[in-house]
Amino acid sequence: MKTTKKIVKKLFNKNYMLKPRYTTYMKKHKLDPNIILYQSYQGKSMTGNPYAVFKELLSDKSMTHVWALDNDMNINPEYGHLDNVKFVTIHSKDYLRYLTTAKYLINNTSFPYYFQKMEGQIYINTWHGTPLKTLGLDIKDTHPTAHANIQRNLLQTDYLVMPNSFTAEKLLDSHHCNGIFGGKVLDTGYPRVDLTLSYPSDKMKNILGVEKSKKIILYAPTWRGQVGRESDTSQKLLEDVNYLKDNIPSEYCVLLKAHYFTYDYFKKNNLEHLCVPDGIDTNELLSAIDVLITDYSSIFFDFIPTGRPVLYYAEDFEEYERTRGFYIDTKTLPGPICSTLEQLAESISSLSQIKEDYREKYNAFLETYCSKDDGQATRRFIDIIFHDKNSDYVKKVVNHKTKILMHCGSFENNGITVSAISLLNSIDFEKYDVTVTTTGKMTGAKERNLNKLDKRVKVIHRIGTLNKTIWEGFKHFAVREFPISPDSFLPADLYKRELKRIIGDTVFDVGIDFGGYNILWSLLIANGSFNKKIIYQHNDMLMEYQKIINGKQRHKKNLKIIFSIYKKYDVAASVSKSALEANAENLKEYFLDFGTKLVYVNNAINYEHILNMKDQAEFATYKGKPCLVLPRDNATNLIEGIVLDPQETKFINIGRLSPEKGQDKLISAFAELCSEYDNLKLYIVGEGVLEKALKDQAKRLKVSDRVVFTGQLSNAFALLNLCDCFVLSSNYEGQGLVLLEALVLNKPTISTDVTGAHSVLEGGYGLLVDNTAEALREGMERFIKGEKLSNKTFDYKSYNIEALDMFYSMLE
CATH class of the missing domain: 3.40.50.2000 (Glycogen Phosphorylase B;)
Structure with a gap:
């Protein structure tokens, strides 16, 4: 009954039904070669490279142009009346319909996590700028999954349109796509820069309400506020703009190109006249700009082809470099870096000298990052993608590995x-x-x-989750939850499609x-x-x-x-x-x-890591005695009880605290030994479901002062190296990798003679005993009495070569 209610609830859940609907459309719809779907900045605007391509293609009446936007407020009214231009809201039924019928998809960021390219669809990703600051996984302290959907989109991309080879390299590398990207790189220059070079500046000044005789300074900083606290940074920007207005030559006016959070703040306070309206395309705006002021934004790369001056203003360049990181040495930037408003105002008053001082760096940036920004990038784009023309601008990444x-x-x-x-x-x-x-x-x-x-x-x-129809979802659920024979019921197409959603065209x-x-x-x-x-x-x-x-x-x-x-x-x-x-x-x-x-195939062992970590032991004095400081996975703790008493015989076990590892037998065997021998210690390293039960057992057997549970350690090798004998008490093993690690450190080793462990120790590398507490006790006692447990030395280098050869042979 609960299962039925759960299913019914999902069927009436709008978000849950989005994927079944999308999947049904994918299976039902056919591609229309005359439809292009555009999406820019997650639907925030009709701007950027997709907009530049759209404007160029608009005259072709045979094509239907569909814009995906997050709300109707982002529709550019200039195109709202055209019959061949459609607007859809992201995640709506119409959006899903066009996402599965448009042959051409053009985006400058990413489609949603459920998107996967259909057979025959052509996905063009243009990205949105040359990166000064780090991207993706190169960003310091970034969350590992924060950029997963961008990576997923890149792996489905047919054409990656780039302003330069530098951007292609950094974008693919920082999203772990290098070597597995299956598409083609179009090193054509950016279509959006064509707008900067061709849009009439007088027309833009008229749109902005700026006199033709006025020169425009555009201040375009990166937004660095926090959601919910927009006023903090917005007030600072207002103060900066007012200072510049009061301290620069009268021939200039100052406009702010603000993040939409900042723009909302200015609008609420009747100050929107200081901002460039959100709906204006940035590159068309740049056509009328005489001086650009920015900080870390990539906007300046689009502005450099105009030949006009760029100034950098930020109070925290060094801090930002330390916390975020830059790809480009800021000392090479094609303009002065100002850390105060006074320096910035002074730079504006001496632009002629600055242009002369930075001419060499400016030209170097033009050559390195903007050499293809000649006003023809959009035409090259259209010729290659829509007219299938061969071009030297197209590069295919080849990986023979x-x-x-x-x-x-x-x-x-x-x-x-x-x-x-x-x-x-x-x-x-x-x-x-x-x-x-x-x-x-x-x-x-x-x-x-x-x-x-x-x-x-x-x-x-x-x-994300599986893109599945209702029937596929039922089959997948039934196979997992009920005793149904998987052979005849598995929805194989579902799993093929899901893998494609994850790895794209790779x-x-x-x-x-x-x-x-x-x-x-x-x-x-x-x-x-x-x-x-x-x-x-x-x-x-x-x-x-x-x-x-x-x-x-x-x-x-x-x-x-x-x-x-x-x-x-x-x-x-x-x-x-x-x-x-x-x-x-x-x-x-x-x-x-x-x-x-x-x-x-034997497990490989990273013996160099083991040998290096064994010596990274730190010591401290605890209750007057030397103690080992053991780093746990999330902190460094001095674990009470790890007192390195040279008079003690120290046994150690490393593994999950789980039934198959048999630590209960080991504790029983150790407790019997403690009744006969003094100065014994047993260290149990690991974590797991039996931790409480094992600790209770040690307490019940009155050896809790001699059995030390260390928890999971980030470096167990330091402790292993300082112990006298390693004991594996498992009921079964695949191989017992920890046995190999103990042998690398040349530790006397005892193990139950079970699957996996037998293969490691047979032939004299250690002592194999029956899988009982009594046999473990006898084996440990033999070590206490000084008996040699092995007659062979483990050649870990030869072992690893053989293990890797076994792995490589399997791949052939």
Whole structure:
């Protein structure tokens, strides 16, 4: 009953129904080659590059021009009466209809998160300026997902129209599109600058109500206020404008090109005469401007082709550079930087000298960033896109590397994340181009783990949800929630379409579900168009299927579906020989007769990182004794109990506090030893669902003063290196990556003889014992008595070469 109510509620929810309606339109509509949809600045205005192209194409009566705006107030009345110009509100039914029928889509920012280009549609993204300040992920302290929709739009773009090659490079790099952008770059110059060079200045002065004899100074600062506190910055701008009016030669008038928040403030206070009206196109406005004053705005790049002077005014250039960052050295700017209004007024009074002083820098900017701003950019644009003319201005980014798309799980603190980071930081980037995907909430642990990746690894953050019809949504829900056979009921087209929404036109050679537990990503990669599809098995997967946490089989529902689609993968890769043997036997019904190749690929280890981190231990005095200061994931804490007493024998276990890790057996074994031996300590590093139960167990067995739960550590290697013996108590493992890490540090090692661990320690690298508390106790006692636990030294360099070779061979 609850499920039925939930479904009915969604069907009457306008926002929920937007995607089913859009999807239905995509499946039903055919493209009309005579319709162009324009959108500029999320529908805030009819301006920018889309507007310049629109004006040039307007005379073609065979074309229907549709403008997407966020409200009717943004309609330019000059075009409201034309039969071949239509206006639609973003997210409306008409918007969705034109979004799925217009053959040409022209935007200078991004379409909504649900947008995905239809087969045959041509998407032209013009962006909106040459960047002085950093973009996307290059912005300091930016949220990792803040620019995900722009990235998604870029990956669907057919033509990226750029003012210069510098902008193309910075835009693609800062949104992790370098190397995977599937479209073409049109290095043609900006159509909007044509308007600056061609619009009659007298006509613009008339629109502005400025006398023809007056020279105009335009003040166009970047908005730096806060929503809800617009008056703070607006009042300062008013004071600045009034100061300039009172302290510059009478031949000039001063106008303010303000952010719309600021404009609203001025309007409410009857001061809008000081501002340029919002509806006026900025580039047409620049045709009448004699002097431009700005700070960090890219507007000055559009103004430079006029040859007129630019002045920079900001009190916080150094602070802004420190907190936001610039791509261009501000010392090279083609005009003086003024930090006070007095300096600015003085510069205005000495423009002739300034033009002479900055002539060389001005010309350098013209050559580097504006060489194609000759008034013909729009014509080049139209010839290439609408008349299909060959041109040297068109550049296709070619990448001959093998392109890999990997979903690595949640990137939360767990073994899969550790193994993914180790692999991705060891891979040969000369041969492979790697992109990883994430989904879900960006937690602190997830962000920290992503930051550990090599900077050459690109990240695509999935935002938004599935574009699905009502029927597809029901099938997707039913497969996940009810005992329905996935084989006949899976909506494969839905998953193909969703992957396309995320990665756009990018063609990846190999798709890898490295996590192996996430239903959606297993389905997306299984149904994707890759030359090879690989799914990892990080454990004895039947044991994972049967695992019970808090009375529930946590993975049963997910793995039921994932097992059923193994046959859609070319390779199923276990992470150890013993895990392969278990999975091949236990899951044979899912592989027989389907052609899926079963292999094992050892986890790579980042031994250089391990060896470096082991020595990054800090010490402090606590209760008169030396203590290790351990950095947690979100703070640095002196953890009570970590007193490095040289008289103690220190055991350590690292792993999730979860049933399969068997720490309950370890605590029982340790408690028995404590009744016979003094000076023993057990450190348990990690976090998980059993933390309270394990702490209660230690208290019940009266060893809570000897068992130290450290929580999740950002550097567990420092503590591991200072302990005497590593103990793995797992009930099963895929491989036991932490065993390898202990062996890199040459630590005596004890492990239960279970799947995964056996493959690591067999042959004399450590002590394997039965999977019981008693066997663990006996093994630990043998170490206490001084028995040597291994007769081989782990050659981690050779191991890693072999592990990577196994991975590379699987990709071929």
